[in-house]
Amino acid sequence: MSERSAAIDAFLAANGWGQAERNPLTGDASFRHYERLVLGGRQAMLMDAPPPQENVDAFVAIARHLKSLGFSAPDIFAKERDQGFLIIEDLGNDTFTRILQDGTLPEADLYALAVDILVALHGIPENRVAPPGTEPYSAEKLLDEAVLLCDWTWQAVFGAPPDGTIRDSYLDAWRETFRCLQGQPATLVLRDYHVDNLMILEGRRDIARCGLLDFQDAVLGHKAYDLMSLLEDARRDITHELKQSMLDRYFAAFPNLDQNAFMTGFAVLGAQRHAKVIGIFTRLSRRDAKPDYLAHIPRVWRLLENAMVHPALEPVAAWFESHFPPEKRIAPISSAEAS
Numbered sequence: 001m002s003e004r005s006a007a008i009d010a011f012l013a014a015n016g017w018g019q020a021e022r023n024p025l026t027g028d029a030s031f032r033h034y035e036r037l038v039l040g041g042r043q044a045m046l047m048d049a050p051p052p053q054e055n056v057d058a059f060v061a062i063a064r065h066l067k068s069l070g071f072s073a074p075d076i077f078a079k080e081r082d083q084g085f086l087i088i089e090d091l092g093n094d095t096f097t098r099i100l101q102d103g104t105l106p107e108a109d110l111y112a113l114a115v116d117i118l119v120a121l122h123g124i125p126e127n128r129v130a131p132p133g134t135e136p137y138s139a140e141k142l143l144d145e146a147v148l149l150c151d152w153t154w155q156a157v158f159g160a161p162p163d164g165t166i167r168d169s170y171l172d173a174w175r176e177t178f179r180c181l182q183g184q185p186a187t188l189v190l191r192d193y194h195v196d197n198l199m200i201l202e203g204r205r206d207i208a209r210c211g212l213l214d215f216q217d218a219v220l221g222h223k224a225y226d227l228m229s230l231l232e233d234a235r236r237d238i239t240h241e242l243k244q245s246m247l248d249r250y251f252a253a254f255p256n257l258d259q260n261a262f263m264t265g266f267a268v269l270g271a272q273r274h275a276k277v278i279g280i281f282t283r284l285s286r287r288d289a290k291p292d293y294l295a296h297i298p299r300v301w302r303l304l305e306n307a308m309v310h311p312a313l314e315p316v317a318a319w320f321e322s323h324f325p326p327e328k329r330i331a332p333i334s335s336a337e338a339s
Helices: 003-014 056-068 096-102 107-122 139-158 164-181 224-231 240-253 259-286 291-307 311-323
Strands: 021-024 033-039 042-048 076-080 085-088 186-189 198-200 210-212 219-222
Touching: 003 042, 003 085, 056 076, 056 085, 096 107, 096 198, 107 186, 107 198, 107 210, 107 224, 107 240, 139 164, 139 259, 164 259, 164 311, 219 224, 224 240, 224 259, 259 291, 259 311
Parallel strands: none
Antiparallel strands: 021 033, 033 042, 042 085, 076 085, 186 219, 198 210
16 A cells, blocks of 8 residues: 555544545546545545645635635535645536536536526625635736647647747747736636536535536636636537527626627637647646547647637737647647657
């Protein structure tokens, strides 16, 4: 038994779950691992979130804050901060992704519920919507994420890192673009708001019917970000009609919203996220031996190209036109194939 396995056993025993049946769940793109715990008539989830890569304090703070606002984040039953262990409420198996695959609820109804969650969240005043100390989604933080494409995908596609001049010009293009985001009202941005991280909770109503997962990286940022993340999903296509219908649903809730400014933010943050995701999916393959994410990269390139049509993204679009031609906008080969 490894040292970490022994620590998990001790944590479970100390919190009354030592005799539980443990069923590992499928992993995701993070360093976290989950196990479903079953003991008698009780169920819970073990979250194994190893530091320093993961931060259980952030998960607990955001979960408790969301619950205080009436949203269905998991209850926290036990915590071991230094090791990165949590025992949390088990919200079940009914992710939106699974329901969409099974066809048990209409697609439009699920997306409408997801939009209604954001409407409720974005209707909360900025001074109450986030727990104290929540970091802003600053231009530098956005830049650190966007450059992942340059730092990982470039080398995987071209065979060598970009030279310093090319990388610097990439950063400059994004810096110029991010200026248009300044001065916009902020909200709590959950950051990975998409169908994999949303659940249907039977027996609950209205916004409480939607379970929320994977919010520990939440920041204070632009109101368009989570809606964009939902409607421009790296893993799933939706029709233009559904996307427009959900935008209209959101706008109907905020009749005084400057829609042009909002959609500028939507496009800029969409392009930033898509660039980040292309870089992350490449890194998952090259560094972490998780090549399955490469299959989504062609979709994310299409989303990035569509976003760059917006005039606010002209500096970024010009950089790609000069340095990263369309024929190179591909899913790179996996680390196994490259070796």
